[in-house]
Amino acid sequence: MHRSADDPIGVLRSAVARAVADATSAGRTPIVLIDGPSGAGKSTLADLLIARWPAEGRPRLVRMDDLYPGWDGLDAGSEALGRDLLEPLRAIGAGSWQRWDWAGHHPAGVELVAGGEPLVVEGCGTLSRRNTACADLTVWLEADDALRKERALARDGETFAAEWDRWQAQFERFVAREHPRAAANLVLDVTGLDLPGGITEVRSGTTVES
Numbered sequence: 351m352h353r354s355a356d357d358p359i360g361v362l363r364s365a366v367a368r369a370v371a372d373a374t375s376a377g378r379t380p381i382v383l384i385d386g387p388s389g390a391g392k393s394t395l396a397d398l399l400i401a402r403w404p405a406e407g408r409p410r411l412v413r414m415d416d417l418y419p420g421w422d423g424l425d426a427g428s429e430a431l432g433r434d435l436l437e438p439l440r441a442i443g444a445g446s447w448q449r450w451d452w453a454g455h456h457p458a459g460v461e462l463v464a465g466g467e468p469l470v471v472e473g474c475g476t477l478s479r480r481n482t483a484c485a486d487l488t489v490w491l492e493a494d495d496a497l498r499k500e501r502a503l504a505r506d507g508e509t510f511a512a513e514w515d516r517w518q519a520q521f522e523r524f525v526a527r528e529h530p531r532a533a534a535n536l537v538l539d540v541t542g543l544d545l546p547g548g549i550t551e552v553r554s555g556t557t558v559e560s
Contacts, residue, residue, distance in 0.1 A: 358538040362395065362489065363404040365536050369487035370405035370468050379439055380407070380468040381484055385477040385530050386491030387521060388514075391540045395491065396472040407468045412447060412461075414473020419450050419457070421513050424520040428475030435463060436471075436484035474521050477530030490534035493541040 366382055373380035384392050396411060403409050412435070418427035430448060438445035444464035451458035463469065482488050524530070531537060 358540050359395070359398060359402075362399060362536065362538060363402065365487055365489075366399065367404040369535075370407065373468075373486040374406060374466070378486065379443065379466045380405070380486050381436060381439070382468065382470045382487045382489070383476040383481060383485045384470065384472040384489045384491065385474065385534070386493075388474060388517060390491040390493045392472040392474075392491055395540065396470055399470065405468065407466075409468045409470055410463065412463070412469065412471045414471065414475060416449050417447055417473075418475075419448075420452075420455065421516055422520070423450070424475050424517070424524060427473075428478050428481065428524065431471065431476065432478065432480040432484065436481055439463060439469070440484050474517075475524055477533050478524075478528045479533065482530075482533045487536065488534045489536045489538065490531045492531075492537065492539050 369382065370380040384396055386392050393413065393415075396413075400409055400411055412431075414427055414431070417430055418424060435445035435447045443466070444462065446460050446462050448460055449458045450456075477488055477490065
């Protein structure tokens with residue numbers, strides 16, 4: 351496990367470039383998983399990574415926020431990621447994931463993922479034991495707790511404020527059970543980074559021109 355706080359973005363880009371090259375050489379679809387607590391900067395760092403993609407291929411991005419089936423759905427989303435997307439993608443070169451309609455509180459269609467272009471998945475619950483077994487690079491982000499909450503609430507407003515404790519309790523149970531930080535190839539402390547939102551605003555399932 352490598353840890354750096356000096357240049358997290360540079361370290362991440364270098365690690366991604368190596369992982370993608372190694373996976374491609376081995377004939378695998380490159381898979382990068384980014385996890386960490388709410389407000390650590392997963393979505394924004396994924397946007398930065400996609401915007402400055404350091405490797406071959408046209409990366410595809412999936413956000414876990416689009417998989418969770420509601421505010422109690424962290425474990426269900428994490429399990430579905432491995433079962434429906436990562437494991438089939440490894441085994442037969444194609445997988446899928448179920449999009450969730452948060453406004454309507456119901457499933458909103460199945461998204462297909464196939465082929466060898468790199469896949470980046472970001473969100474709480476990506477680094478379960480089941481999921482990390484499928485990955486070429488696993489990344490854990492951490493940041494000061496007060497800053498994390500400030501970032502999360504600034505992004506999602508009062509909706510998340512009302513659900514913060516509920517979500518945090520699920521995440522803490524996930525961490526106690528799965529030990530995601532210990533499973534990470536790369537641990538990055540992004541407390542000191544200025545992470546402005548909306549770098550690319552890539553929608554889940556999008557293939558991005560690098």
